[in-house]
Amino acid sequence: MLTAHTVADVRAAEESLAAGLPAGELMRRAARGLADALDHVPAGEVLLVLVGPGNNGGDALFAAAHLLDRGVRVDLCLLDPHRVHGDGLAAAVLAGAQIVDGPSQQRHCLDAMFGIGARSGLVGRAAEWSEWIAGTRPRTVAVDVPSGVDVDGATLPATAHVMADATVTFGTYKNCLLVSPAAGAAGWADTAIARLVDIGLAPHLPAPSIEAIEPSDGHLLVETFDWLRAPTSHKYSRGVVGIAAGSSQYAGAAHLCVSGALTGMAGMVRFVGDPELSRRVVDRAPEVVAGTGRVQAWVVGPGSGDDAGDQLATALDDGVALVVDASALQHLPDSFDVPVLLTPHAGELAEMLDVRRDEVEAEPLVHVAEAARRWRCTVLLKGSRTLVATPGRTTRVNLTGSPWLGTAGSGDVLAGLAGSLLASGADPHDAGSLAAFLHGAASVRANRGGPVTASAVAEALPGTLAAFHDGQLGDVRDWRG
Numbered sequence: 001m002l003t004a005h006t007v008a009d010v011r012a013a014e015e016s017l018a019a020g021l022p023a024g025e026l027m028r029r030a031a032r033g034l035a036d037a038l039d040h041v042p043a044g045e046v047l048l049v050l051v052g053p054g055n056n057g058g059d060a061l062f063a064a065a066h067l068l069d070r071g072v073r074v075d076l077c078l079l080d081p082h083r084v085h086g087d088g089l090a091a092a093v094l095a096g097a098q099i100v101d102g103p104s105q106q107r108h109c110l111d112a113m114f115g116i117g118a119r120s121g122l123v124g125r126a127a128e129w130s131e132w133i134a135g136t137r138p139r140t141v142a143v144d145v146p147s148g149v150d151v152d153g154a155t156l157p158a159t160a161h162v163m164a165d166a167t168v169t170f171g172t173y174k175n176c177l178l179v180s181p182a183a184g185a186a187g188w189a190d191t192a193i194a195r196l197v198d199i200g201l202a203p204h205l206p207a208p209s210i211e212a213i214e215p216s217d218g219h220l221l222v223e224t225f226d227w228l229r230a231p232t233s234h235k236y237s238r239g240v241v242g243i244a245a246g247s248s249q250y251a252g253a254a255h256l257c258v259s260g261a262l263t264g265m266a267g268m269v270r271f272v273g274d275p276e277l278s279r280r281v282v283d284r285a286p287e288v289v290a291g292t293g294r295v296q297a298w299v300v301g302p303g304s305g306d307d308a309g310d311q312l313a314t315a316l317d318d319g320v321a322l323v324v325d326a327s328a329l330q331h332l333p334d335s336f337d338v339p340v341l342l343t344p345h346a347g348e349l350a351e352m353l354d355v356r357r358d359e360v361e362a363e364p365l366v367h368v369a370e371a372a373r374r375w376r377c378t379v380l381l382k383g384s385r386t387l388v389a390t391p392g393r394t395t396r397v398n399l400t401g402s403p404w405l406g407t408a409g410s411g412d413v414l415a416g417l418a419g420s421l422l423a424s425g426a427d428p429h430d431a432g433s434l435a436a437f438l439h440g441a442a443s444v445r446a447n448r449g450g451p452v453t454a455s456a457v458a459e460a461l462p463g464t465l466a467a468f469h470d471g472q473l474g475d476v477r478d479w480r481g
Contacts, residue, residue, distance in 0.1 A: 003208035004173035013204035031062030033197030043071030048106035053083035056115030061088030068095035109138040113147040120150040121157035154179035167194035171201030215473040238267030239423035242295035244311040245302040253303020260413035263461035264420025299419035301328030302412040325415040340377040341428040378428035396433040401440030409454030441476035
């Protein structure tokens, strides 16, 4: 998995690593990796380096010296000449860098104003320079993190911050590079995640603060679902998922939720609902069994009507794991005695926590963790970068998908898929994060770079799951819009 760490953990790991290295070796590694990552700047072009105090500026200054040796011209803007990294400045000037008073017409920019140790928000000249970036739009690469963002909380300040086209980070990812809204400042116009430079930090890092499933993690399926290793598995050993979804007003939600469940790992899908809707579901999906019966997990709420509360109560009485979505989220008990996955979007989570939607969208990491603690269960907060939080577990962020996935019915497919994984043996944390990963990946595979429907996502799921299992999934991040 891809992992991120907090500022405190990164600092401690850097100190541990540096203790066994020659003085300045960490900065030399970072500078060389940064220079290599700037290979898009051609010889003869001018790179403007916005240099702040401390090691972040030092990394950029030593990288500038490498770039000058490669024929790139470098202009330096010093945020505070009295606090600049002295050795780095000397190396850059000796190599041919020019110190300028401020930005002008440069087409390439390196943001090295502030690193992971700075507080959120920019003021003074730093704010002015960030406004120049926003107004002039040079191709901007941030050093380690975009200046001004909240590194651990992954939020954006009310004051100024840098909006980068790309970010080059060192040793490990930071929360702000993976989690929205701060991740949007790190440069997902070009790529979904920052470029990571290996400086040897990994052996010194503790457990991560954030993790994300990657396309190469197909082994998680075999590790999670024991029956994949058993040639004698059958539909019941694979698990049965019950679906209580849809209504006369939202009949399509029932079909989409069932389609998501059918494309998951469970061996059988039961549908419980209005007789006419049940008939329509079975007509459309003859694999589905209509009516009550034993299940290993329930999905309750997608498209449900006034009976959502009763459906949830019935599912809870069954004593099995369940996914609670949409209308059923309005009827949550104070706590659960069974494994539960809640799947709200930002508006629904805001209602659950009695806060405003914009508060959830501004601080999703805080609010998803609060909800997980409040109900002592797993909470999947749907969004541009879906989060899955469980008390005592590392929070996961989903990096697959496309802006086109924000379409009617996609959440119904996701709920059905998650329920299928839950019924088949996954715990809520793994079921939610695997479902989000596969769901997003399927949306990209269904139609790269263009509109996609929820039905098309469901149709793409079997092939997506198979490719993930076989290690053939490839890149399934598409943030071009």
